[in-house]
Amino acid sequence: MEREKGLLIVLSGPSGVGKGTVRKEIFSQTDVSFEYSISATSRKMREGEVNGVDYFFKTREDFENMIKNEELLEYTEYVGNYYGTPVDYVKQTLEEGKDVFLEIEVEGAKQVRKKFPEGLFIFLIPPSLTELENRIKTRGTETDELIRNRMAVAKDELKMMSLYDYVVENDKVENAVNKIKAIVIAEHCRRFRVEQSLKKYLGVE
Numbered sequence: 001m002e003r004e005k006g007l008l009i010v011l012s013g014p015s016g017v018g019k020g021t022v023r024k025e026i027f028s029q030t031d032v033s034f035e036y037s038i039s040a041t042s043r044k045m046r047e048g049e050v051n052g053v054d055y056f057f058k059t060r061e062d063f064e065n066m067i068k069n070e071e072l073l074e075y076t077e078y079v080g081n082y083y084g085t086p087v088d089y090v091k092q093t094l095e096e097g098k099d100v101f102l103e104i105e106v107e108g109a110k111q112v113r114k115k116f117p118e119g120l121f122i123f124l125i126p127p128s129l130t131e132l133e134n135r136i137k138t139r140g141t142e143t144d145e146l147i148r149n150r151m152a153v154a155k156d157e158l159k160m161m162s163l164y165d166y167v168v169e170n171d172k173v174e175n176a177v178n179k180i181k182a183i184v185i186a187e188h189c190r191r192f193r194v195e196q197s198l199k200k201y202l203g204v205e
């Protein structure tokens, strides 16, 4: 029998809403088996970030070569830097029957939707705009000017939430994680043979 492909899961939402925090918590749990697609970016590495773990850090020139060589599933320029998803890893991992998790902004998610309409698209929202701004500020990675720019983009991004299959509020990390896991299991059962979903998520042979 032909092996079923994996599910492409896309988590989007405005900068600072907690996508990375929620994603890391999901991946730390042992009952989850998604593969994380590491993005490429031309932005500068932040303190504590590791090349090849958080991102593949590129010069603008190298990133533009990746675009030319069609190495990206999607890409965008966000607040002055390029971000994109390396296509080979995603395609190969899905072919192997594994579920792939992308954590990307809204413009990129729109591009992925065109290429993978069967993907699962989840949008993470903050409890309020004030809380969103507090979170970006508390993270302490952005200058005041960049925070203003990211908040301006966030207001437009939030208008796009209706394009997603699900909207999840990140009030508490634990709540968001549990909701996302429940959505993924339900959607897996809906899209694939139920035997495959039972085996994958509940260990039932």
Ligand SMILES: Nc1ncnc2c1ncn2[C@@H]1O[C@H](COP(=O)(O)OP(=O)(O)OP(=O)(O)O)[C@@H](O)[C@H]1O
Pocket (backbone or CB within 6 Å): 013, 014, 015, 016, 017, 018, 019, 020, 021, 022, 135, 136, 138, 139, 170, 171, 172, 173
């Ligand atoms: N539910 C939550 N309650 C309070 N603080 C949170 C919550 N989720 C995340 N945070 C905090 O908000 C800040 C931003 O989180 P995070 O970096 O995960 O956001 P992000 O959406 O991945 O941002 P970006 O898109 O810019 O990479 C961090 O300081 C994080 O600890």
Ligand SMILES: Nc1nc2c(ncn2[C@@H]2O[C@H](COP(=O)(O)O)[C@@H](O)[C@H]2O)c(=O)[nH]1
Pocket (backbone or CB within 6 Å): 013, 014, 015, 019, 039, 040, 043, 074, 075, 076, 078, 083, 084, 085, 103, 104, 105, 106, 107, 108, 109
């Ligand atoms: N379209 C894409 N967006 C991406 C990708 N990787 C990350 N992102 C998003 O960019 C912003 C800014 O990220 P930061 O690390 O500088 O805070 C944020 O919304 C990320 O989710 C990608 O491959 N493609």
